Amino acid sequence: MNILETVKEGVKNAIENLYSEKVDASSVILNPTRKEFEGDYTLVVFPYTKIGKKSPPQIADEIGNYLQANVSEISDFNVVKGFLNFSFNDEFWKGFLSQNVDNQLFGKGELTGKKVMVEFASPNTNKPLHLGHIRNILLGWSSSKILKAAGNEVVNVQIINDRGIAICKSMLAWEKFGEGGTPESTGKKGDHFVGKFYVEFESKFKAEYTAWQQSEEGIEHFLSHKKGEQTEDEYFKKYKQNYFNNQSQLGKAAKEMLLKWEAGDEETVALWKKMNGWVYDGFEVTYDSLGVDFDKLYYESNTYLLGKEMIEKGLNDKVFFKKEDGSVWIDLTDAKMDEKIVLRSDGTSVYITQDIGTANLRYQDFGVEKMVYVVADEQDYHFKVLFETLKRLGEPYATDLHHLSYGMVDLPTGKMKSREGTVVDADDLIAEVIDEVRKNSVERGEIEELSTEERNEIYRRIGLAALKFFIIKVGPKKRMIFDPKESVDLQGQTGPYVQNAYVRIQSILRKAATQEIDLSKGDNYVKIEAQEKELLGSLFTYPSLVQLAAKDLDPSSIANFCYNLAKDFHKFYHDHSILKAESEEAMAFRIQLSKMVATVLASGMDLLGIEMPERM
């Protein structure tokens, strides 16, 4: 049994013995003692004042005495107001360390036998990945790692939006202005190459629209359609979509292309395949540099017709109802949502139809019992509706559906807008942060004797650590402001700071390996010091933190843990000598302690998708 369980059981027994009242051991709450007080864990006794009918300090004292007498690991306690702080003895902590120091699986949960799917990334194929995708990908990837560490079997998937009007715009622009160029012939990365044509289409469309606005026809249109005091700018901004759909030559051409694609026109489909292929090649490079991969890709071109049969079945089961015009709806008003259409009056699918079908398909493919969708918070309502609908359809996985909703990424200058060219490109950003590390490292001159290849690998790891940590340390739900200048910071609360703690330890361990040191002497170390205890206490909480992070789908808690552990180590390292410790026992103990800190740091950072360098 876990020591904390033992203590809780002890508290339960104490209350039974002292006050003849029954409490549930699982209801007992223990918190790590705050740094400014003496002790390892704290029991807040206020909840028991009613049961004990005595003052809080009296009760704390009585429970403390009982625990000290009956739980052998507890060596000491003190009472501050209603707070009972108790300490475990050194034997317990030394045992904890020696048992786990070489356990590479420390922190990993027992296998649950549960299969979980995580969907993330899910880009459109008309333009390259940007900063928003990076947040999505990092959240998805680390959630997946955390779920796996918590003992689940995990399947990573994404759904690629490879169809629709957007890609047709790129295709059309390439046909018109591409002059037969390819990524190879131009030396451009595939997704950027295709994205360029998307932008070109948009700018040509804008030119066409502006010209129309200034034409006699446009002016007349404005005068006869404007509402009230509406200015030209306001009116034409709103009318843009209408113009695209009904009047634009370019819009007409793009829509014709979409119709041809839907009809399966050979030439169109071939072009579509070719251009999407370029994009996928480009995406692959970006995923690779971020260090992520997927078990299966779903394509909307294959799934967009799914779900209709389930609507039929749901109609029979009265989950859905049909309106007079033939459209099919679900009524969620009793769940405080609205009615929602699931099938158009002409019998075709809408967005949610496809998602219903895809969820079912994934269940058939993998038998997953739990699904996590990593999607921006603008789709919160959509997923509420989707999950409720799947529940009512009686889908077997419907009780364990989660939307990992995250806030948008803003720049210090405001929102990212592709139209205004303020989007931060993923590939550029990665290259930039690595380059910054390179410059910094050259100045430092610490690793110049290594080969170019080795150095580049180190730069890559540090740069990505800086970028990833910077993004992951913020709680997912929070809308975050991304300052490119701060993202390349290598000091303070950063990925490289954590890496540096690890590197320092590796350096010590390398040096220690050249000496003959009897590590077993650490067991005879006499008095564990406060800072050592703090490190042990943090290490001790790691496994439960992994479980909590998995339950809450919150990688930021792991990032903050890693930072705090690294911080405690840096301080310990500064204040205590390890290889020149005052005794052989102290040296052996501290080497073991440092080693375990390094292992846990590497493990925690791995859950964030961050690799550790051995030197830096």
Add this chain to the structure above:
RNA sequence: GGCUUGGUAGCUCAACUGGAUAGAGUACCUGACUACGGAUCAGGAGGUUGCAGGUUCGAACCCUGCCCAGGUCACCA
């Protein structure tokens, strides 16, 4: 307007899910190595946790009302 998410030091973020004197980083001052790596450590200054009530031994956290910001309320995806 309904629903929803957020509002904490100048700035970027924490706070173990209701616990002790609300913590870090950054920016600004000041200090610390003839080394187990200074990508480090220590100190100073910086707060009415958006506002007002309430609940209780105790509230940044729960309840009510209001203010500010984002999102969403399509037979778009």
